[in-house]
Amino acid sequence: MPEVITELAARMQNVVEALSREFASIRTGRATPALLDNVIVDYQGEAIPLRQLANITVPEASLIIIQPWDRNMVKAIEKAIFKANIGVSPTSDANLVRVAIPPLSEERRVELAKLLTGRVEDYRVMLRNLRRDAIGKMRKMERDKEISQDQLKNTTRQIDQLTNDFIDRVNQVGKDKEKEIKEI
Numbered sequence: 001m002p003e004v005i006t007e008l009a010a011r012m013q014n015v016v017e018a019l020s021r022e023f024a025s026i027r028t029g030r031a032t033p034a035l036l037d038n039v040i041v042d043y044q045g046e047a048i049p050l051r052q053l054a055n056i057t058v059p060e061a062s063l064i065i066i067q068p069w070d071r072n073m074v075k076a077i078e079k080a081i082f083k084a085n086i087g088v089s090p091t092s093d094a095n096l097v098r099v100a101i102p103p104l105s106e107e108r109r110v111e112l113a114k115l116l117t118g119r120v121e122d123y124r125v126m127l128r129n130l131r132r133d134a135i136g137k138m139r140k141m142e143r144d145k146e147i148s149q150d151q152l153k154n155t156t157r158q159i160d161q162l163t164n165d166f167i168d169r170v171n172q173v174g175k176d177k178e179k180e181i182k183e184i
Helices: 002-024 071-084 106-143 149-182
Strands: 040-043 046-049 054-060 063-068 089-092 097-100
Touching: 002 106, 002 149, 040 071, 063 071, 071 089, 071 097, 106 149
Parallel strands: none
Antiparallel strands: 040 046, 054 063, 063 097, 089 097
């Protein structure tokens, strides 16, 4: 039984971390290197994440500077950022790429808040599905006489509490990102 709960907690933690990573790549009007996490550059015929090809810095709140380790990659990086369709326009010179982050309009902020709400609900559903699977395992163990009914009830109660805790974490991640988006 403890291994079922331990495994469930680890899987639920992975769900929360996945949501955090997904939200990190959503543009909020503030520069962050995570905005470029999904940018893939064609480097010598291979698709490579931008982070592996350049140093990414944020010198000010509305600017990202990308300094490739290979100067010949400047144009390819600029092209990859355009292709990623993240709502920014890069500019380049001989050695680096600058990405200015424009402020979000009010209607875009509202649109993003709705998108966040939908994604948070998707992740809550994932957590509830994990809960259902874990309780299903426990019920099977009870049917196979590996555990008693009392153990099933106690474990189900623990699983429910764990699920509620992780749903609260997902909700908090969503609230934090929504607050960040609504900041001007």
